[in-house]
Amino acid sequence: MSAREGGDFFRRLSRRYVRAALFYLCLGLLLGTGMMYFGNDNFQYLHSHMLLVGTGLFAAYGAGFSWIASKADRGPLEGVSAATANAQFYLANLGLPGMLLGSVLPVGLGLDRLGVLFGLVETVAGLLFALLLLRTLKTEYPPKTPEPGRS
Numbered sequence: 266m267s268a269r270e271g272g273d274f275f276r277r278l279s280r281r282y283v284r285a286a287l288f289y290l291c292l293g294l295l296l297g298t299g300m301m302y303f304g305n306d307n308f309q310y311l312h313s314h315m316l317l318v319g320t321g322l323f324a325a326y327g328a329g330f331s332w333i334a335s336k337a338d339r340g341p342l343e344g345v346s347a348a349t350a351n352a353q354f355y356l357a358n359l360g361l362p363g364m365l366l367g368s369v370l371p372v373g374l375g376l377d378r379l380g381v382l383f384g385l386v387e388t389v390a391g392l393l394f395a396l397l398l399l400r401t402l403k404t405e406y407p408p409k410t411p412e413p414g415r416s
Contacts, residue, residue: 274347275334278354282327285358289319310368318361318387326357326394333401344400353393360387 293315300306330350336342360383367380 272334272338275330275337275350278350279327279330279334281354282323282330286320286323286327289315289323289361293320308369311365314361314365314368318364322391323357323361326354329394329398333397336401336404339406340404342401342404345397345404349393350397353390353397356386356393357390360384360390 293312296308296312296315300308300312333342333345333350337345363383364380364387367377367383370376370379
């Protein structure tokens with residue numbers, strides 16, 4: 266993968282995260298409006314996690330991958346691969362819906378514990394993201410040389 270292709274891949278991944286964040290923002294706002302309209306606050310966990318994790322964290326992932334793309338344009342990033350970033354994306358997008366589903370499943374049958382499993386998946390996605398950012402930070406580039414004719 267060339268440096269330019271790497272930057273393009275991470276830019277596309279960033280846009281996918283921003284689209285997912287906007288999707289969860291709309292869902293969270295609609296759920297919150299419905300809770301206010303019907304006077305029912307039984308879905309506070311679902312509502313807050315749609316907004317905090319779905320919108321806030323996914324938007325942060327999008328910003329982070331945009332930054333990684335700018336670094337990938339300058340040269341190869343050691344230990345940062347498209348496959349790892351893709352795995353992180355799919356883990357995050359598997360973990361959050363599972364967590365949300367676990368929050369509305371019946372408690373008596375123990376099905377709500379599925380939310381914990383998917384919470385761990387979301388945690389792994391967050392750790393992978395932190396690893397990708399740290400590896401990007403560690404990559405050193407030669408100093409930029411001024412263009413000829415410019416001082």
